[in-house]
Amino acid sequence: MKSQKTKKTIKTIKIDVxxxxxxxxxxxxxxxxxxxxxxxxxxxxxxxIRIIREPLRDLYIxxxxxxxxxxxxxxRDKYTIDGKEYDECSFCRASCPSRDEFKEPDSxxxxxxxxxxxxxxxxxxxxxxxxxxxxEEREEEVDEPEPEDEQEExxxxxxxxxxxxxxxxxxxAMARISKKD
Amino acid sequence: xxxxxxxxxxxVDLTRGNIEKVATDPKDTELYLGGLGTNAKILWDRxxxxxxxxxxxxxxxxxxxxxCGTPAIGCNRTIVTTISPQTKLMAFSMMGGFLAPELKxxxxxxxxxxxxxxSLVYLWINNDKVEIRDAAHLKGKGAxxxxxxxxxxxKQPKAQVAAIGMAGENRVFYASIEQGRSSASRGGIxxxxxxKGVKAIVVRGTQDINVAQPEAFMExxxxxxxxxQFRNDNPIPGVMPILAGLGSPQEMKxxxxxxxxxxxxxxxxxxxxxxxxxDEIALEWMETLDNARTRLISCYNCPMTCGATISMPGLPTYxxxxxxxxxxxxxxxxxxxxxxxxxxxxxxYGLDGFSAxxxxxxxxxxxxxxxxxxxxFPEMPADTEGRFYYLLDKIVRREGIGDIxxxxxYWAAKEIGNGAEDYAxxxxxxxxxxxxxxSMLNPIYYLMYCTGEKINITQIExxxxxxxxxxxxxxxxxxxxxxxxxxxxxxxxxVDWNPxxxxxxxxxxxxxxxxxxxxxxxxxxxxxxxxGQCAGLSSFPLKPPYHIHNYPxxxxxxxxxEMDEDSLSxxxxxxxxxxxxxxIRRGMRRKDxxxxxxxxxxxxxxxxxxxxxxxxxxxxxNHDGIPTKASLHELGLDYVGEDFVKRGIxxxxxxVPSEEATA
Numbered sequence: 080m081k082s083q084k085t086k087k088t089i090k091t092i093k094i095d096v097x098x099x100x101x102x103x104x105x106x107x108x109x110x111x112x113x114x115x116x117x118x119x120x121x122x123x124x125x126x127x128i129r130i131i132r133e134p135l136r137d138l139y140i141x142x143x144x145x146x147x148x149x150x151x152x153x154x155r156d157k158y159t160i161d162g163k164e165y166d167e168c169s170f171c172r173a174s175c176p177s178r179d180e181f182k183e184p185d186s187x188x189x190x191x192x193x194x195x196x197x198x199x200x201x202x203x204x205x206x207x208x209x210x211x212x213x214x215e216e217r218e219e220e221v222d223e224p225e226p227e228d229e230q231e232e233x234x235x236x237x238x239x240x241x242x243x244x245x246x247x248x249x250x251x252a253m254a255r256i257s258k259k260d
Numbered sequence: 261x262x263x264x265x266x267x268x269x270x271x272v273d274l275t276r277g278n279i280e281k282v283a284t285d286p287k288d289t290e291l292y293l294g295g296l297g298t299n300a301k302i303l304w305d306r307x308x309x310x311x312x313x314x315x316x317x318x319x320x321x322x323x324x325x326x327x328c329g330t331p332a333i334g335c336n337r338t339i340v341t342t343i344s345p346q347t348k349l350m351a352f353s354m355m356g357g358f359l360a361p362e363l364k365x366x367x368x369x370x371x372x373x374x375x376x377x378x379s380l381v382y383l384w385i386n387n388d389k390v391e392i393r394d395a396a397h398l399k400g401k402g403a404x405x406x407x408x409x410x411x412x413x414x415k416q417p418k419a420q421v422a423a424i425g426m427a428g429e430n431r432v433f434y435a436s437i438e439q440g441r442s443s444a445s446r447g448g449i450x451x452x453x454x455x456k457g458v459k460a461i462v463v464r465g466t467q468d469i470n471v472a473q474p475e476a477f478m479e480x481x482x483x484x485x486x487x488x489q490f491r492n493d494n495p496i497p498g499v500m501p502i503l504a505g506l507g508s509p510q511e512m513k514x515x516x517x518x519x520x521x522x523x524x525x526x527x528x529x530x531x532x533x534x535x536x537x538x539d540e541i542a543l544e545w546m547e548t549l550d551n552a553r554t555r556l557i558s559c560y561n562c563p564m565t566c567g568a569t570i571s572m573p574g575l576p577t578y579x580x581x582x583x584x585x586x587x588x589x590x591x592x593x594x595x596x597x598x599x600x601x602x603x604x605x606x607x608x609y610g611l612d613g614f615s616a617x618x619x620x621x622x623x624x625x626x627x628x629x630x631x632x633x634x635x636x637f638p639e640m641p642a643d644t645e646g647r648f649y650y651l652l653d654k655i656v657r658r659e660g661i662g663d664i665x666x667x668x669x670y671w672a673a674k675e676i677g678n679g680a681e682d683y684a685x686x687x688x689x690x691x692x693x694x695x696x697x698x699s700m701l702n703p704i705y706y707l708m709y710c711t712g713e714k715i716n717i718t719q720i721e722x723x724x725x726x727x728x729x730x731x732x733x734x735x736x737x738x739x740x741x742x743x744x745x746x747x748x749x750x751x752x753x754x755v756d757w758n759p760x761x762x763x764x765x766x767x768x769x770x771x772x773x774x775x776x777x778x779x780x781x782x783x784x785x786x787x788x789x790x791x792g793q794c795a796g797l798s799s800f801p802l803k804p805p806y807h808i809h810n811y812p813x814x815x816x817x818x819x820x821x822e823m824d825e826d827s828l829s830x831x832x833x834x835x836x837x838x839x840x841x842x843x844i845r846r847g848m849r850r851k852d853x854x855x856x857x858x859x860x861x862x863x864x865x866x867x868x869x870x871x872x873x874x875x876x877x878x879x880x881x882n883h884d885g886i887p888t889k890a891s892l893h894e895l896g897l898d899y900v901g902e903d904f905v906k907r908g909i910x911x912x913x914x915x916v917p918s919e920e921a922t923a
Contacts, residue, residue: 100565102558103358104333111331111478118474121331122365124466133417134440134569135408135577137554184466208489208563 083223090194091215092143092204098211099139101132105203105212112195112202124184127192128203131169138163141203141212144181145172147189149242152177262286263472264330264819265294270368270390272383274456275316275375279390284369290821290831291896293790294326294369296352297835299341302372303350304838304900309845313345313448314431314455320373322363322422322461325792329364329469330818331481333488333805334797336360336560338422338439339789344447346433346668347689349843351447352714355422356559356794357439359463362420366465377457380429382410385463386419395459400426402608403438404578410462423460424450425610427656431455432666434615434692438607441557441567441579445612446716447691448668472820480814487805488563488797496738496802498729506804507564508796511585512556515546520583526590528621529686529695545596552600564796572597575604583694584613590695591617592648602648609656614716615668615692620651622669622683623661631678636661668692686856689848691715693856701766701860706868707778707875709855711885713839720785722800724750724777728757728764744807746780746825753777766864771871775878780808786832787811834895837880837887841900844909850876850885886910 105128111121123129127144152175155167174181174189181190195201200214241249271280284298292298299321311317321341328335338360344351363371366387373383380395398406407421420439427435428450435450436443444450471477488506495504500519502509518537525532552572556565557579567581580603588606589599606616624647626632634640638660640650654662664672669684669692686693688709694717704724705717712720723744729735732755739751753773758764769777784799784807791811798806806814812823823831840848853872876883880891889910892901904910 100556100558100563102560102562104561104563107331107561114468114474116474118331118471118478120468120470121329122466122468124365125468134555134557134579135404137569137577139555206485208485208492209565 084220085223086218087221089217089219091217092194092201093213093215094141095211095213096139096141098209099130099141100209100211101130101134101139103130103132104206105141106130108202108206109195112198122184125190127181127190129180136163138165138169139211140165140169142170142180143172143192144174144190145192146174147191147239148173148175149239151175261470263470264327265289265369266364266367266469268368269370269372270385271372271374272390272392273375274373274377274381274392274458277377277392279392281368281388281390289326289819292835292838293787293815293831295323295328295337295339295792296325296341296354296786296789296839297831298790299323299339299352299370300350300835300838300842302370303341303343304842307343307842309847311343313343313348313452316374316376316456318343318374318452320449320452320456320458321370322359322373323370323792324360324363324368325788326790327814327818328360328792330471331478331561332791332793332814332818333481333484334559334562334564334794335792336562337789337792337794338363338444339792340437340444340449342447342449342452343846344433344449344691345431345451346448346671347691347715349689349715349846349848350713350839351449352789352839353437353444353446353449354789355437355439355442355444356562357420357442358560359420359422359439359461360792361469361560362463362465364465364469365467366463367467371461373453373456373458376455380457380459382423382460382462383458384414385461385465386416387465387467398459399429401459402426403428403436403610404440404576404608406460407438407440410460414462416462416464419462419464421460421462423610424453424458425608425656427451427609427611427666428454429459430656430658430666432611432656432658433668433671434612434619436610436612438610441581442559443607443610445614446714446719448612450610471818473817476813476817480810480817483810484797484805485563491803491805498734499725499802503726503802506797506801508566508582508794508800510566511582512549512553512566512568512580515542515549517545517586518542520586521590523696524586524590525695525697526593528591528618528625528683529693529697530621530625532697541595548596548600559794562794562797566796570600570604572601572604575601576608578604578607580607582613587613587617587695588648591621592644594645594648598645598648602645602652605649606652609652611652611656614694616652616655617648618686618692618695619655619665619669619672620648622672623651623665625683626676626680629683631676631680631683632661685858688712688855689715689852693717697858697861699861701862701864701868703766703771703774703867703871704769704777706855706860707774707871708781709859710853710872711778711875711879712782713843714785718800719795720778720782722781722795723784723802723804724781725754725802728754728759730759742803743809744803746808746829747776750777750780766862766867771867771874774871775875778875779878782836783829783832784808786836787828790832790835791815830895834897837892837895837897838900840881840885841887841892841897841904844886845903845907848885850883853885882910 106123106126109126114120131140158165323339339354341352382395403423403425406423422439431451433448436445554569571577670690673680673684815823889901
């Protein structure tokens with residue numbers, strides 16, 4: 080391999096479900112941080128983290144919004160851990176057509192956790208006073224992305240847009256953007 | 261644009277099945293804040309004193325406090341207001357949990373129920389879509405069970421549910437409204453909900469709540485968070501464990517129950533059991549609690565873990581907080597295992613954990629003393645624990661003697677007669693109190709017991725230490741970082757307070773000091789109840805994160821209402837006086853403002869008279885406890901004064917002038 084190595088910071092949120100008290104402060108502050116202007120409003124339904132909270136079954140799972148999925152999956156999983164049964168989709172981070180999770184309530188646009196870029200730590204971590212959510216950072220050496228990778232990424236992005244809005248609309252939009260320039 | 265609040269109430273006429281979304285007047289928010297304050301205004305305007313608890317004209321109001329749904333930590337209280345069937349006065353019981361913020365996110369500050377539904381229904385509020393739905397299939401179901409069934413049938417796992425159990429359906433005078441880990445229990449508001457034919461209120465909301473000055477608001481919130489951390493790391497030394505930290509009394513966490521089991525009274529608030537708390541019992545109770553408790557849990561947006569999930573072997577899981585842990589145990593002279601088991605059933609039935617066990621112990625006392633006979637209790641088991649289950653079931657079904665007991669000790673004693681009144685000995689304003697009997701009169705508590713209109717000591721006390729430290733140096737150390745006091749004079753009051761000898765109770769704190777202290781304690785509770793803030797982070801514990809100095813800033817930055825300490829104090833005084841006015845209009849007078857006769861062994865009639873006289877004057881009330889026209893005018897409550905004159909409660913020219921009128 081001739082590719083260049085570079086250092087990259089990997090941020091991980093360590094989730095300890097045993098410490099979660101189910102207060103949903105993380106949902107609240109996430110939505111407040113991402114409001115425009117910042118903190119001007121809050122609405123847990125817009126949050127990029129959600130707490131699956133079922134006290135009578137002692138289920139408390141913080142789940143972060145991950146990738147947008149165009150289609151729902153064909154097969155789903157049901158987990159039993161320590162005698163507790165978790166519903167299908169419990170651990171899934173996707174914003175997908177099969178459910179309302181991780182979508183803007185008015186527009187339906189997908190949401191994704193961005194680790195509160197620019198802050199010392201993600202706000203959900205700061206607000207979790209029970210340390211159910213902890214930030215871990217580590218450096219990793221990764222390959223410098225090759226030019227062809229970038230091209231591929233661009234195409235995947237465009238295809239996703241085309242899937243969602245139709246190719247014609249994307250073309251029209253591209254044409255308009257080009258004109259502005 | 262409205263900030264912190266939504267600016268809309270949901271008006272539901274259950275008789276006609278009509279639902280309206282009504283815009284509210286922002287002026288009312290400025291005058292009465294929200295929550296309890298605006299509830300009181302609505303009750304004053306719309307429920308005249310002739311209306312009884314179980315009349316269709318009575319309102320049942322569910323209000324989210326003014327700052328509920330904002331990032332303010334621990335601000336999640338639902339304030340439920342109605343006329344109580346038991347006290348016949350205004351009831352304003354409240355609960356934490358998750359309902360109030362959800363209601364805000366759904367777009368409403370309050371749900372106001374009027375009329376009566378012809379059949380059992382539940383209310384389903386899903387943002388702008390609101391439906392009255394049939395609840396025939398939920399009749400007789402437990403309150404927790406009901407919430408689970410509804411979430412399933414609506415396919416809405418995130419919906420928040422407040423429901424009544426069988427006690428509310430059958431209009432037991434001390435029925436509660438249950439909401440998962442929280443309940444609004446006092447004053448029999450669950451009975452009013454049952455009378456209206458409403459099994460549950462179900463809410464789901466996905467809309468924004470705005471704050472007026474985001475940056476300022478977040479700065480305040482961060483300060484509160486830091487202070488909570490500081491207080492968690494620095495418990496108050498030299499006080500019993502439940503007073504050392506923040507939160508509601510940490511009954512679910514604490515194992516050491518020496519103080520409660522030996523100082524509170526067992527049975528029908530009768531017997532103190534000194535020496536009860538042995539190593540053996542400590543070990544046994546610790547095992548019981550550890551085995552039952554799955555997890556310590558919180559209300560919405562709060563780091564305190566005041567509640568717990570409780571799973572007793574063989575019984576469905578339920579949630580608990582605070583003193584219900586002990587009230588059944590102590591009333592039945594039993595152990596914690598029994599207490600946690602019967603509380604499971606009582607929670608599903610939806611009963612107040614203060615009143616219910618006392619009513620049952622009262623019934624057994626009447627039997628022991630021959631006022632009731634075996635014939636009144638057909639097929640009752642012989643053992644006390646079995647008897648408690650028997651009575652619990654009779655009461656919530658209103659079967660046999662249960663029908664009389666369901667009205668609480670005051671009304672039951674009246675109906676039973678034959679000397680039964682002497683056994684209904686632990687009431688204020690017809691409502692059962694903490695099972696506590698003490699020796700030396702405490703002048704601060706005397707005033708709180710007399711004049712508290714939530715009629716529950718825990719809902720008026722707080723902030724000021726319950727007793728002085730033995731040594732002056734400790735008292736001096738305590739006041740050093742006591743920035744919560746409204747005025748530095750409170751520090752001196754405390755430093756000079758001795759456990760015995762000079763400057764000790766009952767003559768110290770002096771009458772004037774007592775007025776200051778009680779007024780401060782009460783004011784903070786009233787502010788909490790308007791904002792929806794839990795007392796556990798504010799008015800109840802020593803050195804809380806919320807206080808009179810940061811509250812005005814929270815209101816300004818949150819709701820966009822200009823506020824300083826004076827204007828906030830005045831607003832709190834305004835709706836506090838309005839609560840009193842509602843009760844005065846319903847007949848409450850000085851004669852009703854008295855603690856249970858045997859609450860203290862050592863009483864001081866002259867001092868007590870002076871305390872009440874002075875406090876009434878201090879509050880702007882006349883000799884009979886009625887707000888004077890001058891004080892009403894000062895608060896902008898002339899409409900109350902006019903109504904009082906019209907009803908002959910006050911005279912045209914002058915207020916009933918103090919001493920001569922009643923003395």
